[in-house]
Amino acid sequence: MNNEPSTINKNKLELQHTNFKHLQAAHCENGVTTALLGHYGVHKLTEPLAFGIGSGLFYIQLPFMKVNGGPAISFRTMPGLIFKRTCNSLGIPVTRKKYRSHEKAMQELDERVLAGKPTACQVGVFYLTYFPKEYRFHFNAHNLIVVDKQGDNYVISDPIMEDLVTMTAYELERVRFAKGAFAPRGQMYYPGDQLKEATDEQLRKAIITGIKRNCRDMLHIPGPIGGTDGIAYTGRQIKKWKSKLGDQKARSYLAQLVRMQEEIGTGGGGFRFIYGAFLQQAHQYLQLDELFDISRQFTEAGDKWRDAAIQASGIYKGRLNTQADYDNMGDRLIEISGLEKQAFQQLKALIKKTG
Structure with a gap:
């Protein structure tokens, strides 16, 4: 398997099913929230506003729990809450799904993406092939947006990357069903279509x-x-x-x-x-x-x-x-x-x- 980053050159390859605009952000869930809601019609939202409205700032150390052999420390809220809280505060409907069946998870994602509906997924970091190897460790609360599918390749908008990247179906399925703490279980989520601009x-x-x-x-x-x-x-x-x-x-x-x-x-x-x-x-x-x-x-x-x-x-x-x-x-x-x-x-x- 090729583990080198596969970056889309947007000047050479146009998205086939959507006009999604990639957004690079400081934090994955902020970036997904801002870019996804922006695509569906809420353009006033910025990354800092999403983070603050979603009450993303947090701190906790769980003294009787270990993560990767070290203390369980978190600087953020539970995964998914920034998106959920921001949408709830703005009256935006949210659909979130988890799966037992890998096949059904990939099929339903394909249906949305091929219909031109970018969809967010929670994934594990360890097998993200476009990440530098030193940044791959067992952390299952990363967020990205699946923007398009072209053949066996998915076009991914990962907010921490400068440009769009690609993953094969095998690679995407693997990170969607990563094992361990906060296992994503194929999780995908998205807002309602054609949202009204927030007042x-x-x-x-x-x-x-x-x-x-x-x-x-x-x-x-x-x-x-x-x-x-x-x-x-x-x-x-x-x-x-x-x-x-x-x-x-x-x-x-x-x-x-x-x-x-x-x-x-x-x-x-x-x-x-x-x-x-x-x-x-x-x-x-x-x-x-x-x-x-x-x-x-x-x-x-x-x-x-x-x-x-x-x-x-x-x-x-x-x-x-x-x-x-x-x-x-x-x-x-x-x-x-x-x-x-x-x-x-x-x-x-x-x-x-x-x-």
Whole structure:
């Protein structure tokens, strides 16, 4: 099997069944939401607006669960919620299907695509042949759009890729039925056809709903492991890893943190930058000048997440290896926790002004 990327040259190959416009985005589900709804008629939506309306910012560490041998840490909501929440907030009907039968899953996808109806799928990353090998690991919550089918090849709009790519039927079926946590089970989803453009009032209400939900998720999750408190919880845990786990395992745990933060979706820093952009764009609909200051706070948090990733990488690679280095790493997350808690508290108080 050819494992090299198969990129469509849009100047040489025109899509046969649709006029879909590929969108490159910072995060797969944001990009799928924005591009798919745009194709069906909702053009005002941007990636930051989709992320904010879908309340995509999140944090949790599950202490009794391991992923790839490391701590189970998530910087995002459950897969599918950004698309679902955005559509629900704008009154857009959604169809989502999972399958036991591989044959039926591929047949129903073919029917839609050959009818000129681009359709989103949740897939596993490990066998995505157009991904560089170093980015292929067992993660089953990636999202892409199947745009067209030409012979045995499917034309794919993957939001993290610069251009359209292709996969064979075998390759697409394999990633649609990847095994493991969050197994996609052939999942495909799509909005209703010929949607009406969202009104400014619809977007205003959707933005308010998204902000309130995100404030709840980051400030009021019970227990110490989720939201802004969860970030500080991880920071305190990191300070114990060297003595508790030993050097090798402690370093692998930090590698897992960085992987979840920087390589799966956009993780810690990137999500904060997107959320900051969301608050800036929300100003057009809410007319609250304080949004700009809170946006800057999230951008600062994003910078600090990126700095923390550099510290963690130094420990993993052995350049830093003392207990003081782990303490420094933990303190960075505790500082981020405080900064994000303050930003969300201010945002919660501000959004009350909207009624």
